[in-house]
Amino acid sequence: MGEQKKTFQPSFFERIGISTFHLINRVVPWFKLPTFLGAINLAFLRIELRGYNLHDGYASASEQGSPGDTPMMDERFQTARNSDGQFNSLEQPRMGCTGMRFGRNFPREHCQKPTEEELWFPNPRIISEKFMARKEGGFIPATTLNLLAAAWIQFQTHDWFNHELDHENEPHDIPLPPGHSWQGKMTLPKTKPDEILDPSDVKCPGYKNVNTAWWDGSQIYGSTEEATRALRTSRPDGKLELAENRTGAFIPRDKDGNPRTGFSDNWWVGMEMLHTLFALEHNALCDMFQKAYPKWTGDQIFDKARLVNSALMAKIHTVEWTPAILAHPILELGMNANWWGLVGEKLTKMLGRISKNSEIISGIPGSGVDHDEIPFSLTEEFISVYRMHSLLPDNIAFFEATHGKHYTTTPLADLTFQNAQKPLESGISFGDLFYSFGINYPGAITNNNYPNFLRDLHTPDGLHRDMGTVDIVRDRERGVPRYCAFRRMLRLSVPKTFEELTGGKKELAEQLSEVYSGNIELVDALVGSHSEPVIPGFGFSETAFRIFIVMASRRLKSDRFIAGQWNAEMYTKEGLHWVQHTTMKDVLIRHFPELEDTLKNSQNAFAPWEMKPDSKNYQGIETNAKKT
Numbered sequence: 363m364g365e366q367k368k369t370f371q372p373s374f375f376e377r378i379g380i381s382t383f384h385l386i387n388r389v390v391p392w393f394k395l396p397t398f399l400g401a402i403n404l405a406f407l408r409i410e411l412r413g414y415n416l417h418d419g420y421a422s423a424s425e426q427g428s429p430g431d432t433p434m435m436d437e438r439f440q441t442a443r444n445s446d447g448q449f450n451s452l453e454q455p456r457m458g459c460t461g462m463r464f465g466r467n468f469p470r471e472h473c474q475k476p477t478e479e480e481l482w483f484p485n486p487r488i489i490s491e492k493f494m495a496r497k498e499g500g501f502i503p504a505t506t507l508n509l510l511a512a513a514w515i516q517f518q519t520h521d522w523f524n525h526e527l528d529h530e531n532e533p534h535d536i537p538l539p540p541g542h543s544w545q546g547k548m549t550l551p552k553t554k555p556d557e558i559l560d561p562s563d564v565k566c567p568g569y570k571n572v573n574t575a576w577w578d579g580s581q582i583y584g585s586t587e588e589a590t591r592a593l594r595t596s597r598p599d600g601k602l603e604l605a606e607n608r609t610g611a612f613i614p615r616d617k618d619g620n621p622r623t624g625f626s627d628n629w630w631v632g633m634e635m636l637h638t639l640f641a642l643e644h645n646a647l648c649d650m651f652q653k654a655y656p657k658w659t660g661d662q663i664f665d666k667a668r669l670v671n672s673a674l675m676a677k678i679h680t681v682e683w684t685p686a687i688l689a690h691p692i693l694e695l696g697m698n699a700n701w702w703g704l705v706g707e708k709l710t711k712m713l714g715r716i717s718k719n720s721e722i723i724s725g726i727p728g729s730g731v732d733h734d735e736i737p738f739s740l741t742e743e744f745i746s747v748y749r750m751h752s753l754l755p756d757n758i759a760f761f762e763a764t765h766g767k768h769y770t771t772t773p774l775a776d777l778t779f780q781n782a783q784k785p786l787e788s789g790i791s792f793g794d795l796f797y798s799f800g801i802n803y804p805g806a807i808t809n810n811n812y813p814n815f816l817r818d819l820h821t822p823d824g825l826h827r828d829m830g831t832v833d834i835v836r837d838r839e840r841g842v843p844r845y846c847a848f849r850r851m852l853r854l855s856v857p858k859t860f861e862e863l864t865g866g867k868k869e870l871a872e873q874l875s876e877v878y879s880g881n882i883e884l885v886d887a888l889v890g891s892h893s894e895p896v897i898p899g900f901g902f903s904e905t906a907f908r909i910f911i912v913m914a915s916r917r918l919k920s921d922r923f924i925a926g927q928w929n930a931e932m933y934t935k936e937g938l939h940w941v942q943h944t945t946m947k948d949v950l951i952r953h954f955p956e957l958e959d960t961l962k963n964s965q966n967a968f969a970p971w972e973m974k975p976d977s978k979n980y981q982g983i984e985t986n987a988k989k990t
């Protein structure tokens with residue numbers, strides 16, 4: 363690979379910072395530095411990566427539209443999120459919209475459509491069997507997290523992205539190696555490429571995001587204005603429609619039994635819980651606004667409640683979920699700094715922003731929008747690193763929330779799609795469900811930890827997929843570079859041997875070498891990420907983490923409603939206070955007060971909750987495992 367070109371030039375001061383940390387990191391990696399210095403190191407690393415690792419999915423920025431070709435017909439969207447994602451950027455109103463292409467973290471010439479040989483070698487089904495399949499009784503729990511953390515990240519990804527599949531043309535016919543069984547042929551619809559707008563799209567096709575790319579709660583509000591309208595009540599109260607039965611409120615169903623919410627694919631009990639929770643939070647916000655502003659119309663109430671609810675989810679993700687899964691003091695400081703700045707939460711809550719524009723001193727919200735010269739989109743590589751299917755356990759153990767009595771343990775496979783409400787039907791309440799998720803472990807993101815039901819998954823659209831195979835095929839199909847190239851372009855060291863890749867795990871190195879014919883350059887990004895040694899406290903690889911460094915802050919920094927008009931004029935004083943003073947724990951207790959006692963000592967709602975005495979008697983691996 364030749365020298366990578368930068369898409370933007372850091373300032374003189376930033377270049378000095380970057381070079382200084384390069385020198386320091388030759389001796390000490392960032393994660394071994396004292397906490398404060400480590401956080402500064404990450405801040406400069408982020409600037410460096412922004413220069414190299416942001417690339418538009420279009421050959422021309424004109425695809426982002428202009429006020430001339432995409433006029434704002436309704437002034438409402440100056441101060442409200444548009445469900446199609448339009449007008450977040452007033453200058454380039456189609457940016458981040460439903461149906462816009464995914465971008466790239468690597469130059470497009472390095473993300474080309476594979477040849478048939480490249481697509482199928484080594485055979486993705488063999489990879490799934492060798493490196494993904496969970497062995498019988500071999501669930502590897504992530505003991506620093508709870509199952510809510512797994513459900514949360516799927517819930518968030520449903521806000522951010524979804525690829526469109528091509529159900530009309532010939533599907534992939536995945537070659538099955540001799541002796542490997544599957545019911546019939548293993549076919550998979552191809553990812554639908556966008557039309558060719560430029561000659562470069564032939565070699566590197568663009569793929570569309572059918573969700574808005576913004577952090578706008580589209581998983582609960584929908585990704586079109588029409589979808590949003592259909593989810594609201596017919597009353598002028600700004601609320602989302604919820605159904606009600608003796609167990610409380612829940613997401614209503616359409617005539618075919620599908621959940622009526624913004625994004626209902628890949629539904630299971632975890633989605634049922636989080637969609638319900640944040641629909642309830644939206645409705646609580648509506649009550650608050652109606653009281654504070656009795657003259658507001660239903661639209662005004664809805665718009666502000668959505669703004670606040672979306673910002674709250676972004677904040678919970680930034681300062682709670684991320685430090686839980688990347689449990690390292692530098693990340694704790696760094697992620698808090700993304701929201702509150704290095705001056706910290708207390709001072710920012712008390713005084714507001716003390717630095718007008720510095721995201722480092724006072725955090726990203728309100729620091730000013732900056733796309734780093736590349737139109738905002740989420741990227742193919744961002745999706746690739748969120749392929750975290752191994753977070754899902756085989757079974758979920760259910761308990762009663764107040765005393766902790768064990769009810770039952772159910773295979774997760776029996777709690778998906780139409781069966782997501784099964785526990786509620788058997789008398790387990792939402793409060794019980796949250797308590798149970800609070801003490802169940804998710805799976806660790808590592809080799810051989812895919813739940814087997816996902817490797818034999820029948821979805822309501824009639825498809826039958828091995829998600830291990832699919833995860834590999836999708837990355838290759840969409841031109842995501844393989845592990846070594848991926849690391850090289852993220853300016854990380856590249857292993858020369860399989861043993862170096864696995865951090866000295868000989869047996870794994872041998873298996874990888876065998877499957878990848880001794881060619882380390884062929885190792886898939888996902889397999890390499892699952893095989894490398896992890897930084898202490900981290901729930902996923904450093905390779906994946908580099909993509910997060912760039913993208914986690916970008917989602918905030920590009921958003922007009924977060925980095926831009928982050929003020930009481932946009933959010934109201936009550937709305938801003940709601941975002942800044944609410945945590946995941948508060949949301950849970952607001953809607954399920956029975957959880958208050960359990961959560962009173964919890965520092966982070968995504969770490970295992972304190973168990974009630976009766977739950978401690980349960981011996982299953984779901985809640986009881988040797989701490990790692």
Ligand code: HEM
Nearest residue numbers: 512515516519523524525628630745748749750751753832
């Ligand atoms: C019971 C739970 C789940 C089910 C049934 C499920 C199923 C699926 C299916 C069917 C797809 C589309 C596959 C294709 O491309 O043909 C998919 C994609 C994906 N899933 Fe899951 N999944 C689940 C949980 C999760 C979790 C916990 C995560 C963690 C973040 C996750 C992350 C992803 C990602 C990143 C994609 C790619 C989306 C895209 O291509 O745009 N999933 N999943």
